[in-house]
Amino acid sequence: MMAWLAALGVRARWIHARSRAVYGLNRRNVGLVYAHNARVHYPIADDKILAKDILAAAGVPVPSTLVRVEALWAIPECLAFLAGRDHFVVKPANGGGGNGIVVVAEWMGEGEWRRAGGGQIDLIELRQHLAAILFGAFSRGAISDRVLVEPRIFPHEVYHGLYADGLCDVRVITLGARPVLAMVRVPTARSGGRANLHQGGLGLAIDLGTGTVHRAVSRGRTLAVHPDTGAPLVGLQLPHWTETLDVAIRAARAVPLGYLGVDIVVDRERGPLVLEINARPGLEIQNVVGRGLGDALAALRADVEGA
16 A cells, blocks of 8 residues: 555656746746737747848848739739749748748749649739738738738758658747747658648657757657658758857847747858747647656756856
8 A cells, every 4th residue: 555655646746846847828828928928029030021020130141032912913023033033932922831831942934833842833812812811811811911922942952862752940048139949940741841740740859969969759649760761860960050149049049029939041152041930839749759848947947047
């Protein structure tokens, strides 16, 4: 009986420690989002165009802009500009989760493009897609939206080697402009070529100090290699890691939001570029890195106090 009670006590202490280490949605909202991000500033993160303008003005590297579409009357001019052009990306300014993004690879002539990853899109389809974006079909809560068209990113060969037909991105969680946790999100065939963890993408845990991948996870299962390409994952050294962290820190300092998820891609020519920022970053990163936000934040506080 005593042994059973002792085991129960050990289990209870483990559960208590685990609950302190891991953040759930309510705890994140109260202790991090609401405590450090004033609601009035949410639009800075939710609007890709607004965020991009602020970051660029602060000298933070971001992808260049080809064209913006603010209203229906501007669609014909946009299409005329894009006709004959290769390698561009169409995005809704207020979209989330990759919804509404079209990646174009090559102009095929006769009013048609080849899409990255397969398939085609013609001028009529692109016109309809631009209109759908403007009417808010892909926006998060807004009844209208704007269109952002950027050059297609060609990632550094290390990221390209992880998945050639999709774009990997680095998510860095920051608090007070200090990195807390980081991961790489990697597309797979299962995720439809999108770097979306909930759709079957891979999450690679990054050691903040070295930029080395120490763990890889897909839908709760740990992996050593990419399931589609066979590319090694654990032990991978990420390129331009010091610069990547520096860009995340500069992005966090450029906006009045204390708790952020900064999403970065590493272009083969320009290096790290901020794709977007998120004022309410998800919690799946805890499962990827195998560490709760509570532990990571405690370590951050200890570092700050010891500095």
